[in-house]
Amino acid sequence: MSKYSDDYKPAELMCVAVAAEIEDGDILILGSFTPLAFVSYLLAKVTHAPNVMYMAYSSVDARPFRLSFATYEAAATKGGVARWNMTECINSLYLGVGVDVEPISSIQTDQYGNINLSVVGDYQRPMLRGPGGAGAPEVVKMHRKMLGYFPNHSKRTLVPKVDFITGTRWKIGNEERIKAGLRPGPIKLITNLAILIKEEEGRPFKIASVHPGVTVDDVINNTGFELAIPKDVPETEKPTQEQIRILREEVDPYGMVAFDFIPGKERPAYLKQILDREIKALGY
Amino acid sequence: MTRRDKVLNQNKVAKLGDITKLIEDGDKVAIGGAWLSSHPMALVRQIIRSKIKNLYAMTILGSIDIDLMVGAGCLDRLMFSFVSMEAYGLPMNFRRAVEKGGLKYDEISGLAIILGFEAAGRGVPFLPYRGPFGSDFLKQRPEFYKVINCPFTGEEMIAVPAIKPDVALIHAQRADPAGNIQIEGTAGSDLELAKAAGKVIVTVEEIVPTEVLRENPYKTKIPRFYVDMVIEQPFGAHPTSLVPSYVGDPWHMMKYMEMAASPETFKSYLDEYVMKSEDEYLEAVGGLKQMNLLKKLAREVKLL
Numbered sequence: 001m002s003k004y005s006d007d008y009k010p011a012e013l014m015c016v017a018v019a020a021e022i023e024d025g026d027i028l029i030l031g032s033f034t035p036l037a038f039v040s041y042l043l044a045k046v047t048h049a050p051n052v053m054y055m056a057y058s059s060v061d062a063r064p065f066r067l068s069f070a071t072y073e074a075a076a077t078k079g080g081v082a083r084w085n086m087t088e089c090i091n092s093l094y095l096g097v098g099v100d101v102e103p104i105s106s107i108q109t110d111q112y113g114n115i116n117l118s119v120v121g122d123y124q125r126p127m128l129r130g131p132g133g134a135g136a137p138e139v140v141k142m143h144r145k146m147l148g149y150f151p152n153h154s155k156r157t158l159v160p161k162v163d164f165i166t167g168t169r170w171k172i173g174n175e176e177r178i179k180a181g182l183r184p185g186p187i188k189l190i191t192n193l194a195i196l197i198k199e200e201e202g203r204p205f206k207i208a209s210v211h212p213g214v215t216v217d218d219v220i221n222n223t224g225f226e227l228a229i230p231k232d233v234p235e236t237e238k239p240t241q242e243q244i245r246i247l248r249e250e251v252d253p254y255g256m257v258a259f260d261f262i263p264g265k266e267r268p269a270y271l272k273q274i275l276d277r278e279i280k281a282l283g284y
Numbered sequence: 285m286t287r288r289d290k291v292l293n294q295n296k297v298a299k300l301g302d303i304t305k306l307i308e309d310g311d312k313v314a315i316g317g318a319w320l321s322s323h324p325m326a327l328v329r330q331i332i333r334s335k336i337k338n339l340y341a342m343t344i345l346g347s348i349d350i351d352l353m354v355g356a357g358c359l360d361r362l363m364f365s366f367v368s369m370e371a372y373g374l375p376m377n378f379r380r381a382v383e384k385g386g387l388k389y390d391e392i393s394g395l396a397i398i399l400g401f402e403a404a405g406r407g408v409p410f411l412p413y414r415g416p417f418g419s420d421f422l423k424q425r426p427e428f429y430k431v432i433n434c435p436f437t438g439e440e441m442i443a444v445p446a447i448k449p450d451v452a453l454i455h456a457q458r459a460d461p462a463g464n465i466q467i468e469g470t471a472g473s474d475l476e477l478a479k480a481a482g483k484v485i486v487t488v489e490e491i492v493p494t495e496v497l498r499e500n501p502y503k504t505k506i507p508r509f510y511v512d513m514v515i516e517q518p519f520g521a522h523p524t525s526l527v528p529s530y531v532g533d534p535w536h537m538m539k540y541m542e543m544a545a546s547p548e549t550f551k552s553y554l555d556e557y558v559m560k561s562e563d564e565y566l567e568a569v570g571g572l573k574q575m576n577l578l579k580k581l582a583r584e585v586k587l588l
Contacts, residue, residue, distance in 0.1 A: 032319055032345070033370045046588055057321060057470040057527065066586035069371070070531055073321060075585035077469050077527045085471035085505070086318055086344070087398055094395065095413060118391060123424065129382040131368035131375075134345055137393035137416035170418040181414075181439075250588060259371060268538055271371060275534055282584055284577065 004238040010192050011258040012247060013211060014149065015040050016239040017190045018103050021147055024049040026100035027093060030056040030076060032134060035259040036149065037103040039067060042251045047243065055093060058083045067252045068278050069271065094135060098183060100144040103190070104136055105260065108162045109148050111205065111225035113169045113187035113198050115140065116162035123164055133166035141170040145185035151260040153191035155224040172201040192261070194219045195236055196227070204228045209236040254278060285483070291509050294462045297491060298513045300330045300562060306483050306512060307336055307451050310360070314342040314401070314449035314481055315349050317524060318472030320370060320532050323349040324455040326487050326520035329558050329565065332356040342449055343367070344397050344473055348524065348540060351375040354387060355550050356558070362387060363447075365394035372537050376544045392428060393421050398473050400447030405479025408446065415442025452481035454506070455520045457529060459486060460494040463511030466503040469527035478510040485513045487520040489529060519566055519575055530578040536569050 018040035022028065026049065028041055045052050045064040056062040057073050059080030068075065077083070084092075093099055106115040107130050117133045119126035140146050146169050150157050171177045174184035189196040189205065193214045196205040206228040210219055216233050239247075247257065254274045262270045285293065298305075307313065313331075317323030328349050331339070338360040343350050346367045353359050355377030367378050381387035392400075393416045403411040415429060416422065422429045422442075430443045454474045458466040465486050467474065478484045486506070491514060497504055523540065525532035543553035557568055566575065 032366070032368065035371060042588070057319075064588040066588060068586070070534055070581050071585050073470065073525055074527050074531050074582040075587065078585050079587050083469065083471070085467075085473060085475060087402070087473045087476050090395055090398060118420075125385050126383055129379045132364060132366040132391055133393060134366035135394040137419045137421055138395040138414070141417065142414070164424075165418065165420040167416070168418040264373065267371070267373065268541065271534070272538065282581075284580075 003240050003242070005241045005244045006238070008239045008244055009258055011036060011151070011261045012239055012244060013236065014151065014190055014192060015043065015247070015257050016243050017195060017236060018147065018149055019044040019047070021101055021103075021145065021188065022049050022052060023100070024051050026144070027053045027097065028055070029089060029093065029099050029102060030054055033072065034105060035256040036151070037105070038072065039247065039252045039257040040103065042067060043243065043247060046246060046251060055084070055089050056080070058085055060084050064251070066250065067256050068254065069256060069274050070278055090135065094139050094142065098142055098144070099139065101147050102139070102143055103147040103149045104140065105149050105151070106166070108157055108159050109150070109189060110159050110162045113146060113172065114162045114165045115148060115167045116164050117166040118164040120163055136167040140167040141182060143185070144183050146187040148187070148189045150189065150191040153193040153219070154222050158189070158222070159224040172198060176201065193222060206230065207233050209234045211236045212238060285512050287509055290463070290512060296463045296511060296514050297461050298515055300326060300515055300517060301334070302513065302515070303327065303330055303485055304334050304336065306485055307331065309336060310338045310340075311450040312340045312342060312448070314452045314477045315346065316452065316454035316472060316474040316477055317349065317521070318345040318470065320347050320537075321470040321525045321527065322455060322472060322474070322521055323347065323524040324453040324487055324520065325349060325522055325524055326517045326562050327453045327455070327485060328352055329562065331358055332554065332558050342397070342447065344394055347375065348537070351377045351544060352558070354378050354381045355544060356554060359387065361389065363390040363392055363397065365392055365397055369537070369541065372541050377550060380547070390425065390428070392425065393419070396429070396444045397447065398476060400444050401473065401476040401480040403444070403446035404448045405476055410443045410445050412441040412443045415444070417442070447480060449477070449481040451483045451485060452477040454478065454484065454486045455526065456486055456488050457526065458490050458492055458497070458503075459488040459514040460492060460497050461514065462494065463508040463514050464494065464497055464504050465506035465511065466497060466500070467505040468503055468529070470525070471505065475505055478506045483512045484510050485515070486511055487515045487517040489518050489520070489526070491516045517562060522566070522569065528582055530575070531581045533569065533574070533578055
């Protein structure tokens with residue numbers, strides 16, 4: 001029997017790919033509830049990166065927990081060894097020590113790796129007002145590597161130039177980064193089609209791998225900027241059977257990982273059924 | 285109150301209706317909590333009930349607190365780094381207000397707002413940091429972000445000005461009558477808000493004698509010389525969470541999202557839930573039974 005699974009959802013493949021970017025010994029911050037990123041963190045911690053430190057809400061070094069929509073914050077808080085407030089986390093970790101990776105989903109990204117969480121259209125009278133960047137404007141340049149994820153890889157999300165630069169890697173290319181006092185490391189985009197990587201300022205994003213069943217042309221046709229295409233583009237590693245088992249049985253039994261892939265209109269119903277199942281499982 | 289008066293006054297206990305003594309139309313009001321956690325929601329509802337207007341609200345990571353005040357027409361202006369209902373969707377009142385151009389706003393990066401509060405709390409006019417170089421914030425808000433050189437190394441840094449709210453609103457677990465505040469869980473940057481603001485109003489789950497605080501003094505995060513008023517208001521963060529006391533109320537959040545979808549249904553939301561007493565609010569969202577469930581859920585966690 002193959003160690004790889006053939007029975008996985010696109011969200012699970014993406015989640016495993018994001019988790020693979022987390023290395024043992026990393027420091028990670030969990031803040032705004034972004035389901036796919038949360039599941040990736042938890043998966044990494046219970047598999048290949050057991051010594052990772054999470055800062056979650058006010059909880060320092062939170063233990064991994066079973067993801068539940070009703071209780072994720074309480075779980076992260078209960079498993080901690082200390083409680084720090086947001087200011088302590090930011091001053092000590094983001095600005096002092098340096099957080100390693102933090103997958104961020106944004107409205108748009110562009111050929112420079114800039115991200116936009118602010119507006120689509122004119123800044124003062126936008127067509128769409130987004131949530132804003134929280135700490136991203138300052139911190140994405142500081143991460144060991146910058147990680148963007150997009151469950152909807154298209155010319156609307158991967159655009160030539162973002163409408164507003166909410167956050168940027170600022171210095172791209174290891175030499176430039178070290179000169180500016182920043183840690184070396186690339187920009188990676190993990191999408192529902194492929195993994196893209198940018199390592200040098202003047203060079204375009206390169207296709208690092210395409211997901212099983214996706215062609216290089218699919219990726220090119222859905223990207224709003226130029227890509228570098230290596231001669232042999234590898235296929236993204238599939239999730240293993242063990243990873244899928246851990247996801248579904250231990251980390252995320254209610255399928256929160258798929259949330260980002262659910263169309264906006266169907267999300268309330270999706271959340272509702274997760275909540276109903278959680279409450280039933282608890283015997284209420 | 286002056287600092288001396290805040291120290292001299294050992295009984296700051298008040299009722300929700302008393303907030304109009306400290307908050308005036310047009311004030312700069314900083315709202316505590318972060319994400320969907322620990323927002324001073326009873327105070328937000330009381331601002332709406334009291335018809336306080338033209339406020340300049342300041343939030344670091346806002347959610348339903350900001351969306352409610354925007355929708356109810358309390359705000360003239362908003363400073364924020366993030367306003368999101370996270371998995372529940374987009375904050376519709378906030379979106380409508382910005383997209384139609386009715387709300388003046390200052391979008392400031394998250395660390396810069398915190399730093400501005402810290403500067404005010406330390407009594408300095410600005411603080412430097414490795415700010416959002418390369419982002420459009422520097423172009424969009426040149427009055428807020430200044431590139432300076434370190435006087436020692438010459439390195440380029442970004443300076444942000446002190447932010448001084450008139451009033452900070454905070455919800456926490458516990459206080460004594462003198463206004464010493466205990467926070468047990470998710471704290472956002474509430475302490476920095478308290479240090480920066482001229483006046484500080486805190487609602488708490490319970491007011492207890494000072495001796496009770498002394499049993500666990502490490503939980504006391506805001507000492508009384510910052511605080512002007514304490515109000516006992518159980519479930520004052522509802523429908524946001526106050527971990528580890530209770531989780532947020534996902535059922536009510538979904539109800540809110542449904543009703544905030546259009547200005548007409550949002551008007552009904554205000555009538556059904558906000559424009560009544562806080563006791564009636566808690567009854568309307570499910571009463572004691574629901575509150576007990578949210579408390580129990582805060583303990584129902586499965587660590588791996």
